[in-house]
Amino acid sequence: MQGHNFQFTVGMLAELTGSNRQYLSRKIKRMTEDPEIRLQAVIRSNKEGYRIPEEEVLRCFDQITPQQIADFKEQFDRMPRVRMLTPEPEKKPGRYLEEENNELVEWKIHLASASAEERGSEEMREYLEGALEGLRKMQSEKLREQVLLEVFLENCERTIQELEGRLGEWPQG
Amino acid sequence: MQEMELRGLMQEWLKRKASNPQYEIADFIEEEYMKAHEAEPGSGEEKRKRLKAMQTQWEVRGQEYDEALGAYADDPSLAEWQAAEMLNNVMEVFAMPAAERYQYLLNVKYLVSCQLAAGQEAKEAEILREAFWETYQAASKKAMEAREAALQELLSETVYLMQYTGIQYTSDTRYILSKIGAGQTGNFETKPSILLKEDIRMLANYVTAEAVLSSEDLGCSRQEREFLAAEAVPVCVAAASAARGGASPSRTETLAQSILGKLCTKEGAAVIAGAAAIILAAKAVVLALELAAAGAAAAIGLKALWKHCQERRILLTESLRKHLMPWKAAKRAAEWEETPTVEEAKEYEWEMDEMV
Numbered sequence: 107m108q109g110h111n112f113q114f115t116v117g118m119l120a121e122l123t124g125s126n127r128q129y130l131s132r133k134i135k136r137m138t139e140d141p142e143i144r145l146q147a148v149i150r151s152n153k154e155g156y157r158i159p160e161e162e163v164l165r166c167f168d169q170i171t172p173q174q175i176a177d178f179k180e181q182f183d184r185m186p187r188v189r190m191l192t193p194e195p196e197k198k199p200g201r202y203l204e205e206e207n208n209e210l211v212e213w214k215i216h217l218a219s220a221s222a223e224e225r226g227s228e229e230m231r232e233y234l235e236g237a238l239e240g241l242r243k244m245q246s247e248k249l250r251e252q253v254l255l256e257v258f259l260e261n262c263e264r265t266i267q268e269l270e271g272r273l274g275e276w277p278q279g
Numbered sequence: 280m281q282e283m284e285l286r287g288l289m290q291e292w293l294k295r296k297a298s299n300p301q302y303e304i305a306d307f308i309e310e311e312y313m314k315a316h317e318a319e320p321g322s323g324e325e326k327r328k329r330l331k332a333m334q335t336q337w338e339v340r341g342q343e344y345d346e347a348l349g350a351y352a353d354d355p356s357l358a359e360w361q362a363a364e365m366l367n368n369v370m371e372v373f374a375m376p377a378a379e380r381y382q383y384l385l386n387v388k389y390l391v392s393c394q395l396a397a398g399q400e401a402k403e404a405e406i407l408r409e410a411f412w413e414t415y416q417a418a419s420k421k422a423m424e425a426r427e428a429a430l431q432e433l434l435s436e437t438v439y440l441m442q443y444t445g446i447q448y449t450s451d452t453r454y455i456l457s458k459i460g461a462g463q464t465g466n467f468e469t470k471p472s473i474l475l476k477e478d479i480r481m482l483a484n485y486v487t488a489e490a491v492l493s494s495e496d497l498g499c500s501r502q503e504r505e506f507l508a509a510e511a512v513p514v515c516v517a518a519a520s521a522a523r524g525g526a527s528p529s530r531t532e533t534l535a536q537s538i539l540g541k542l543c544t545k546e547g548a549a550v551i552a553g554a555a556a557i558i559l560a561a562k563a564v565v566l567a568l569e570l571a572a573a574g575a576a577a578a579i580g581l582k583a584l585w586k587h588c589q590e591r592r593i594l595l596t597e598s599l600r601k602h603l604m605p606w607k608a609a610k611r612a613a614e615w616e617e618t619p620t621v622e623e624a625k626e627y628e629w630e631m632d633e634m635v
Contacts, residue, residue, distance in 0.1 A: 186461040188375065188383040190419045191390075211373075211461045218372040218457035219450065222364070 112160040112179065119163065122170065122178050131155065137166055186211045206244060213237040283315070283486060283581040285564065289571035290396070292482060294407060297392035298414065300439050304478040305334065308485045315489065336509040337484045337516075340538075344517035348526060348534055357472070361448040362438040368453075369460040381425035381433065386459050388437045389415040394467060395444045445472035471569065476520060479572065483516045483564045490560060490585040491553065497589065498549040506546070511554045514538050515561035523565055532558065560588040 116134065120127045134156050137145035145166045147158045163170055184207040213234060217225065224230060288311070295302050312330050313323065366387065370380050389411060396407050421429075446452055446467045455465035471479075488508035491497070497504060518535035522528045539554045567579045 186463070187373070188379050188386060188460060189462050190382060190416070190422075191386055191464060214372050215454070215457045215461050218369040218460055219453035220368075221450070221453070225368075 112175075112183070113157040114160065114163050115157060116155050118178070118182070119158070119167075121182075122174060123167070134158065206248070209241070209244065283489065285486065285567045285579045285581060285584075286571040287578065288486070289479075289482065289568045292478070293572060294396050296443065296478075297395040297440070298410070300436050300443065304481045308334070308481060312485065312489075333488060333509045334481075334484075337481070337488075337513040340510060340513035341480065341484075341517045344514050344534070344538060345521070347538065348517075348521055348531065357442050357446055357448050359438055359442065362441045362446070363434065365448070365453050365456050366434065366437065369457045372457070373460045375460075377425050377427075377430065378422050381422040381430055382419060383460060384430070384433045384437050385415060385418055385422065386464075387456065388433070388440060390459065390464060391437070391440050391444050391446065391467070394469065395440065443472055443474045445469040445475060471572065475572065476524065479565065479568045480516055480520050483520070483561060483568055484513055486564050486568070486581060487512045487516060487557060487561050490564075490581055490588075491557060494585065494589070497553050497556075499553055503546065503550050503553070507550060507553050507557060510542050511539055511557050512561065514542070515554075515557045516565060518558070519562040519565040522562070523569060556585075556588045560585055563588065 114122075116127055116131050119125075120130055123130070134145065134147055137143045138147050143166055145158070146162045147156045149156055160175060164172060164175065184201060184203055186208060216233060216237075217230070220230060292304070292307055295307060309327065309330060313326065316326050319326070366384065370383060373379075373383075375383060392411050393408055396411075425433075444467070446469055449468070451468055455467055458465050491508045491512060492504050494504065499507065514535050518531040522531040535558060539558075543551050543554055563584050564581075567584070571579075
């Protein structure tokens with residue numbers, strides 16, 4: 107059984123290391139081709155870019171520590187999983203992508219609560235197919251949102267520059 | 280007789296059991312017995328021997344009774360493999376690495392032990408939860424370094440606690456267990472397990488025997504009281520417990536009386552009268568302990584209970600029942616209560632209030 111092993115995208119690595127995406131992308135390409143390193147990274151499509159497993163990140167990027175990765179996941183990975191319980195399940199304000207993250211494990215809860223017979227049944231197969239369909243749909247919606255966000259961030263950047271420009275030329279006194 | 284508060288006793292046991300699943304009822308009874316008889320003459324060794332002899336008789340007579348009744352044929356409690364299967368299934372589907380499996384089992388164990396000790400008074404429950412919480416927190420810190428041996432040990436402890444608490448092999452349980460796998464929490468549906476019932480029986484034997492042994496106004500000699508405590512008590516407790524478990528009350532009682540009849544043929548009238556009081560007392564004690572385990576709010580003193588039994592005054596009137604029972608238990612208890620005549624009920628109403 108394959109676990110949920112964490113895969114880094116170039117964007118996540120850029121956030122983690124504080125470096126430039128394009129530079130990272132080129133560096134990763136070099137490392138996959140270097141016979142001494144042989145970084146195991148996959149490109150699923152040109153659009154999506156590289157996916158690098160957590161262990162490979164640890165192996166090939168000397169400056170990244172396991173603690174940094176743990177902190178990164180703590181901060182950004184909202185996928186529900188077993189953690190230490192909190193003393194009082196206080197009412198938390200809804201977190202970004204909370205519902206979507208719950209949807210990622212909904213099928214696991216369903217499968218893990220099935221009896222041995224139910225697990226291999228036709229109904230289960232249909233349920234899982236439905237779940238897969240739903241997740242694919244959600245993923246493509248989110249990919250569209252990602253483009254929207256990128257365009258927005260780009261606009262943001264331009265507006266900031268524009269404002270900085272104006273303020274920089276502001277007449278003194 | 281030293282006063283013994285049954286609810287407190289039961290809850291003390293559940294608390295200890297929840298914090299240490301390996302703790303045995305026999306050891307708990309020994310501890311309580313030694314405390315209760317501390318002031319009496321005689322060495323600790325002698326006292327321990329006396330208790331051991333009595334415990335052996337409880338087992339023997341209890342088993343005889345069960346065999347005669349054909350009780351406990353099906354065990355509705357969760358089998359070990361069923362509990363392990365449910366837990367393993369969740370850990371497998373969520374593909375948890377060792378540290379997460381350890382944390383998962385800890386979470387389940389913590390939630391189950393809270394449930395086992397639940398239903399206590401708010402203040403006690405709070406203290407207990409805090410104690411469990413501290414143990415849980417300390418154990419959680421070790422999750423990162425959990426090795427296979429530690430995982431196995433934790434798995435079997437968790438399984439045992441689930442069995443003891445009376446968690447059922449149902450889709451509801453599976454659902455809650457998998458929710459915990461996704462980092463959420465929930466409450467399990469439970470039924471009193473055979474394991475818990477067995478312990479309640481042992482505790483009821485002990486409590487009832489204590490009442491009989493120290494009851495100097497029973498009209499029996501010390502030897503006769505010892506005879507009753509070792510031989511009659513387990514029969515009555517087994518009958519009461521079988522009736523609570525759903526066997527026909529008239530059948531369980533008839534059988535108890537016939538066994539007691541055989542046991543007491545050579546004894547005098549005082550012993551037979553004592554045995555009759557024990558039938559009542561055992562019923563009341565088993566009920567009181569079961570209610571305490573289910574979180575009943577009222578404290579019940581052994582002295583008052585025994586006094587009423589000797590005078591055959593143990594009446595579960597409607598008002599007493601309301602005081603004692605959460606509504607769920609009340610439904611189950613209806614079958615064996617003594618039905619008082621109208622005059623009796625009137626006469627004893629105020630006494631019942633005093634008793635509670």
